[in-house]
Structure formats: C-alpha cells, structure tokens
Amino acid sequence: MANEVVLLDFEMSPFAARVRIALEEKGIEYKSEVEDLSNKSSNLLKMNPVHQQIPVLIHNGRPICESMIIVQYIDEVWSHKPSLLPSDxxxxxxxxxxxxxxxxxxxxxxxxxxxxxxxxxxxxxxxxxxxxxxxxxxxxxxxxxxxxxxxxxxxxxxxxxxxxxxxxxxxxxxxxxxxxxxxxxxxxxxxxxxxxxxxxxxxxxxxxxxxxxxxxxxx
Amino acid sequence: MANEVVLLDFEMSPFAARVRIALEEKGIEYKSEVEDLSNKSSNLLKMNPVHQQIPVLIHNGRPICESMIIVQYIDEVWSHKPSLLPSDxxxxxxxxxxxxxxxxxxxxxxxxxxxxxxxxxxxxxxxxxxxxxxxxxxxxxxxxxxxxxxxxxxxxxxxxxxxxxxxxxxxxxxxxxxxxxxxxxxxxxxxxxxxxxxxxxxxxxxxxxxxxxxxxxxx
Structure with missing residues (x-):
C-alpha cells in the first residue's frame, strides 16, 4: 500500500506547525487540507470526533490526533530517518x-x-x-x-x-x-x-x- | 549497578496509583516514600523542582516526573516483561x-x-x-x-x-x-x-x- 499522508491543517496553529516540521524532518510527502475553523469540515468531525480539532494526520485512511502524539507516531513509523526522540x-x-x-x-x-x-x-x-x-x-x-x-x-x-x-x-x-x-x-x-x-x-x-x-x- | 527504585508517593493520588500499578505489573521492587503534601520534603522539591508534585520515580538517583511519562519509562527500561503499550x-x-x-x-x-x-x-x-x-x-x-x-x-x-x-x-x-x-x-x-x-x-x-x-x- 502506498503511503498516503494527509494533514488536516491550519497555518497559524502552533500545534499543526509541529506536525508540519516533523513531516519535513522525516522527508515525508503529504497533502495539507486547510480547515476553516469557524466551519469545520465533515471530514475533521469524522476523523477527530472527540476533540474536533486540528491537526489530524490521516495515514492511509486512519486518523491520528493530538500534535505530540502525531509527532511520536511519525517518528515511530518513519524510523529509517534519525529519531526525534533520544534512544536512552x-x-x-x-x-x-x-x-x-x-x-x-x-x-x-x-x-x-x-x-x-x-x-x-x-x-x-x-x-x-x-x-x-x-x-x-x-x-x-x-x-x-x-x-x-x-x-x-x-x-x-x-x-x-x-x-x-x-x-x-x-x-x-x-x-x-x-x-x-x-x-x-x-x-x-x-x-x-x-x-x-x-x-x-x-x-x-x-x-x-x-x-x-x-x-x-x-x- | 543495582536497580534502586524509590517512589515519592501519596496513597490516594490517582497519579501515584498508576505508577504503583506499573511497578507491580513489571514485578519491580521499590521503596515507597510517602509525602506529606502540606509539608513537602526537601527531596521532593529537589527531585521535581518544576512541578513540585508527586509521583516522582527515582531510579538509581535520577528523577522521572509526571505519571504517564513514568509509566512509559518503566515500560521501556523493564522491557523483558510484557509491554504496557502495543507494539504497532x-x-x-x-x-x-x-x-x-x-x-x-x-x-x-x-x-x-x-x-x-x-x-x-x-x-x-x-x-x-x-x-x-x-x-x-x-x-x-x-x-x-x-x-x-x-x-x-x-x-x-x-x-x-x-x-x-x-x-x-x-x-x-x-x-x-x-x-x-x-x-x-x-x-x-x-x-x-x-x-x-x-x-x-x-x-x-x-x-x-x-x-x-x-x-x-x-x-
């Protein structure tokens, strides 16, 4: 299966920025779908029904929510690149x-x-x-x-x-x-x-x- | 070096309880030092100067703070026992x-x-x-x-x-x-x-x- 990576995004969000940096650090190609936070998309509500917040990383159709949890996920999945967390x-x-x-x-x-x-x-x-x-x-x-x-x-x-x-x-x-x-x-x-x-x-x-x-x- | 494990503890704290459960799950011997939260010990203030809160796990003299971070630490250090987190x-x-x-x-x-x-x-x-x-x-x-x-x-x-x-x-x-x-x-x-x-x-x-x-x- 190809790695399809979509980020439900918002430019000025510091939380979304973390995820964008992690994706860039790992050299991962992704599609940014910018949300209108005053009129959230049905996709955002479906992908993050609990918090209904960006960022959401959708990797091969499956959502991962909460920025630092996403960063750890990225680090663990794309583990061939230098780790963002120390090994000790x-x-x-x-x-x-x-x-x-x-x-x-x-x-x-x-x-x-x-x-x-x-x-x-x-x-x-x-x-x-x-x-x-x-x-x-x-x-x-x-x-x-x-x-x-x-x-x-x-x-x-x-x-x-x-x-x-x-x-x-x-x-x-x-x-x-x-x-x-x-x-x-x-x-x-x-x-x-x-x-x-x-x-x-x-x-x-x-x-x-x-x-x-x-x-x-x-x- | 022997594994010296000390928990700065408080019985009714749900956060300390998580750490006690993780230690028990992994079969780790530890010493519980119960804190008086109205008169915190100098050791607690030294070991967790930022939050000044229990629980603190002190492993061979080095402090680890914040309950779910401690749980992950325990899981990673005592990795010979079944993991508390899924591998995927x-x-x-x-x-x-x-x-x-x-x-x-x-x-x-x-x-x-x-x-x-x-x-x-x-x-x-x-x-x-x-x-x-x-x-x-x-x-x-x-x-x-x-x-x-x-x-x-x-x-x-x-x-x-x-x-x-x-x-x-x-x-x-x-x-x-x-x-x-x-x-x-x-x-x-x-x-x-x-x-x-x-x-x-x-x-x-x-x-x-x-x-x-x-x-x-x-x-």
Missing part, C-alpha cells in the same frame, strides 16, 4: 517531560495573556514570564533543548516562536532583553528549512491576534 | 490518545465536581458524565481498553476507579445504572493483584473528599 529511556522521559510542560503551559497561559484583560491578563503575563525563565534555564548553553541536535522538545516549543512578538508586545516586555538565549535558539532553529517553511510570520500572528481581540471586544 | 505504532498512538484524554479531562473536571458548588459544580457534573459516556463507548464490549489485555489506557483510567463513588454520590447519579460497562471493567481490573493492592478504597476517598470540602468551606 531516561533521556526520552526527559524529552517527554519538557514537551509536556510546554503543552500544559505555553498555549493556555499565552492565550490568557493576549485574549483577556485586567487581572487575568496581568497574572498570565507573570506566569508566562516565569515559564520562559524556566525554559531558558533548561536550555542553558546548549544549542538545542535536545542538546546537539534538534529534537522533540525543540519541536514542541519552536511552534510558539511565531507568538513571541505577540507575547512581548501585548505583555509589554522585550524577549531579546529578558530571554536572549531563547531568542537565539529560535533563530538557530529557523535556519532549518523544516522549521522556516512550517512557521507563521511573527507579525502576521500578531495581526491575527489583534483581529481576534477586536472580535472578542477586548481593548 | 498506530495502536500505540491510539493508546496514547486515550491516556491523554483521561489526563486532560477526568482529574480537573472531577475535582471541579467535588470541590466546588453552584454553577461550576453543575457544569462539571454534565461534563464528567459526557466524558464517561465517551469512555464507555470507547470501551464497548472489549474486556479492557487495551482489548484482550490490561494496558496503558486501563492504567491511566483505573486509578480514577477509587473516585467513582465520590463522583456519583456528590454528583447524584448512579455509576452502575448509567455506566454499567465501566463499572464491570473496573471490577475486572480489580481482580488483578497489581491493581487491587495499588488502589485506595472508594469509601475512604469519599471521606477524604468530604474532609477537603469542609476545609474549603463548601457545604
């Missing part, structure tokens, strides 16, 4: 821990920062800065979170690089002043074609965030 | 999807049901019932979520079996009437020694929940 179980657990941390923190807190106001916005700003501190400390002087090579943690986090400008502008701080190592790391990741062709432009994300704020009636 | 990548992704669903839904929604009142309690009740419906449908007529044998999804969910009585009593519904397959599945899992010796008694969990409600000043 302890380092694998470490990589999963940080990907999980990013998943639990950056999107929900980041969204509260840019899509709310007042107290919630202020507390989210503090919380997000704290997360970035923890992540900058974890990165330390390494080239990538996965040490010498781009891996699972980098893939989980780089998809939020597109949101750095939105965060710093709406939160009123400077990423390069506060978190120079994270910014350098982001620029380093962007030198990889798999990343640069998968990520949205920071200013475009900011414009989209402003649009959503307006629709939500915030400021 | 698609079935692995499926198992990870449902474990993730349980992680995202049952604890936070369940806690809102028993540790809140008014509108939040009512909406959480509806949401939790909806989750159980989805899980009962996923179980269907299978013996276990992992089909013929007890696996990763069962491990993720069975730890909440101890909370069924708390949920149905404080939510005012009957688990056996509404979700007979889930109750049967729970009883089936309990026939396994790894499960029965790792789970807390349903009535004891209920008493503890009442105590916490009182401390929180709810009803």
């Amino acid at each position: 179980p302890y380092r694998r657990a470490h990589a999963r821990f940080w990907a999980d941390y990013i998943d639990k923190k950056i999107y929900p807190i980041g969204r509260n920062l840019w899509a709310s106001k007042g107290e919630l916005k202020e507390s989210s700003k503090k919380e997000l800065i704290q997360c970035f501190k923890i992540l900058e400390e974890e990165l330390g002087d390494k080239l990538y979170f996965g040490d010498e090579s781009f891996g699972n943690i980098d893939m989980a986090f780089i998809s939020f690089y597109s949101f750095f400008y939105t965060f710093e502008t709406l939160g009123n701080w400077s990423m390069v002043a506060e978190f120079p190592k994270l910014v350098e790391w982001g620029e380093r990741c962007l030198q990889k074609e798999s990343v640069s062709k998968s990520l949205s432009d920071q200013k475009e994300v900011y414009e989209a965030a402003l649009q959503i704020k307006q629709e939500l009636g915030i400021e | 990548p698609y079935r692995r992704a499926h198992a990870r999807f449902w474990a993730d669903y349980i992680d995202k839904k049952i604890y936070p929604i369940g806690r809102n049901l028993w540790a809140s009142k008014g509108e939040l309690k009512e909406s959480s009740k509806k949401e939790l019932i909806q989750c159980f419906k989805i899980l009962e449908e996923e179980l269907g007529d299978k013996l276990y979520f992992g089909d013929e044998s007890f696996g990763n999804i069962d491990m993720a969910f069975i730890s909440f079996y101890s909370f069924f009585y708390t949920f149905e009593t404080l939510g005012n519904w009957s688990m056996v009437a509404e979700f007979p397959k889930l109750v049967e599945w729970g009883e089936r899992c309990l026939q396994k020694e790894s499960v029965s010796k790792s789970l807390s008694d349903q009535k004891e969990v209920y008493e503890a929940a009442l105590q916490i409600k009182q401390e929180l000043g709810i009803e």
Whole structure:
C-alpha cells in the first residue's frame, strides 16, 4: 500500500506547525487540507470526533490526533530517518517531560495573556514570564533543548516562536532583553528549512491576534 | 549497578496509583516514600523542582516526573516483561490518545465536581458524565481498553476507579445504572493483584473528599 499522508491543517496553529516540521524532518510527502475553523469540515468531525480539532494526520485512511502524539507516531513509523526522540529511556522521559510542560503551559497561559484583560491578563503575563525563565534555564548553553541536535522538545516549543512578538508586545516586555538565549535558539532553529517553511510570520500572528481581540471586544 | 527504585508517593493520588500499578505489573521492587503534601520534603522539591508534585520515580538517583511519562519509562527500561503499550505504532498512538484524554479531562473536571458548588459544580457534573459516556463507548464490549489485555489506557483510567463513588454520590447519579460497562471493567481490573493492592478504597476517598470540602468551606 502506498503511503498516503494527509494533514488536516491550519497555518497559524502552533500545534499543526509541529506536525508540519516533523513531516519535513522525516522527508515525508503529504497533502495539507486547510480547515476553516469557524466551519469545520465533515471530514475533521469524522476523523477527530472527540476533540474536533486540528491537526489530524490521516495515514492511509486512519486518523491520528493530538500534535505530540502525531509527532511520536511519525517518528515511530518513519524510523529509517534519525529519531526525534533520544534512544536512552531516561533521556526520552526527559524529552517527554519538557514537551509536556510546554503543552500544559505555553498555549493556555499565552492565550490568557493576549485574549483577556485586567487581572487575568496581568497574572498570565507573570506566569508566562516565569515559564520562559524556566525554559531558558533548561536550555542553558546548549544549542538545542535536545542538546546537539534538534529534537522533540525543540519541536514542541519552536511552534510558539511565531507568538513571541505577540507575547512581548501585548505583555509589554522585550524577549531579546529578558530571554536572549531563547531568542537565539529560535533563530538557530529557523535556519532549518523544516522549521522556516512550517512557521507563521511573527507579525502576521500578531495581526491575527489583534483581529481576534477586536472580535472578542477586548481593548 | 543495582536497580534502586524509590517512589515519592501519596496513597490516594490517582497519579501515584498508576505508577504503583506499573511497578507491580513489571514485578519491580521499590521503596515507597510517602509525602506529606502540606509539608513537602526537601527531596521532593529537589527531585521535581518544576512541578513540585508527586509521583516522582527515582531510579538509581535520577528523577522521572509526571505519571504517564513514568509509566512509559518503566515500560521501556523493564522491557523483558510484557509491554504496557502495543507494539504497532498506530495502536500505540491510539493508546496514547486515550491516556491523554483521561489526563486532560477526568482529574480537573472531577475535582471541579467535588470541590466546588453552584454553577461550576453543575457544569462539571454534565461534563464528567459526557466524558464517561465517551469512555464507555470507547470501551464497548472489549474486556479492557487495551482489548484482550490490561494496558496503558486501563492504567491511566483505573486509578480514577477509587473516585467513582465520590463522583456519583456528590454528583447524584448512579455509576452502575448509567455506566454499567465501566463499572464491570473496573471490577475486572480489580481482580488483578497489581491493581487491587495499588488502589485506595472508594469509601475512604469519599471521606477524604468530604474532609477537603469542609476545609474549603463548601457545604
């Protein structure tokens, strides 16, 4: 059977971006089907009835959902290419821990920062800065979170690089002043074609965030 | 080097229970160090500085955090025993999807049901019932979520079996009437020694929940 790979996709989604990067890293040809999130396709509702969210990877007709689960699936199926996860179980657990941390923190807190106001916005700003501190400390002087090579943690986090400008502008701080190592790391990741062709432009994300704020009636 | 395995533990934690079950399933000897969660040990703060939560598995001095990540670590290190995850990548992704669903839904929604009142309690009740419906449908007529044998999804969910009585009593519904397959599945899992010796008694969990409600000043 041929490998038919379809991605139910949305350009600015950091979760879809992770999957696009993983597919590019493994050199997998795929068809991107971009969803209209305000009018989801019957295919999306059928392929991900539980969460009804993108991204969904459809491999030979069978759906796989949730971005980091998709990334692991891609890594396991296309195993002839270098692995995105370390082979040592302890380092694998470490990589999963940080990907999980990013998943639990950056999107929900980041969204509260840019899509709310007042107290919630202020507390989210503090919380997000704290997360970035923890992540900058974890990165330390390494080239990538996965040490010498781009891996699972980098893939989980780089998809939020597109949101750095939105965060710093709406939160009123400077990423390069506060978190120079994270910014350098982001620029380093962007030198990889798999990343640069998968990520949205920071200013475009900011414009989209402003649009959503307006629709939500915030400021 | 000998395998020195220590679990920073708490009896009633459903997350710690998962790890105890995985350790028992693999026949691993370990030392349980029970934490006082109102006065966490310096060892816990050192071993899990990011989340400062149990469970933490300390294997030969190195910490692994987050229950389902620990379960995967155990599965990968003690690989001579039957695997807790299927070998086929698609079935692995499926198992990870449902474990993730349980992680995202049952604890936070369940806690809102028993540790809140008014509108939040009512909406959480509806949401939790909806989750159980989805899980009962996923179980269907299978013996276990992992089909013929007890696996990763069962491990993720069975730890909440101890909370069924708390949920149905404080939510005012009957688990056996509404979700007979889930109750049967729970009883089936309990026939396994790894499960029965790792789970807390349903009535004891209920008493503890009442105590916490009182401390929180709810009803």
